[in-house]
Amino acid sequence: MASNYVSTGEAAKAIGVDRRTLQRWAAEGAVEPALVTNGGHQRWDVEDLKEQLRQKRRSDKGQ
Incomplete structure (x- = not known):
């Protein structure tokens, strides 16, 4: 597993x-x-997660 x-x-x-x-x-x-x-545990890349949230905010504003 990657360390990040x-x-x-x-x-x-x-x-x-x-x-x-x-x-x-x-x-x-x-x-x-x-x-x-x-085992079903989620692992996150924090920078990727932040980008997903930025994109979601942008798309939510466009609606």
Whole structure:
């Protein structure tokens, strides 16, 4: 596993939301983890996650 992947809790902390919020966003398809382990754990690239959120904000403003 790449060293720049972090757990859901660490990714949530990096973007300033609760872990459960990030899990819900992923379940709803609003964001996608960089990797899901064989055990079903989501791993996140924080920079990619931030970019996904920027793009989502842009598309939400356009509606």
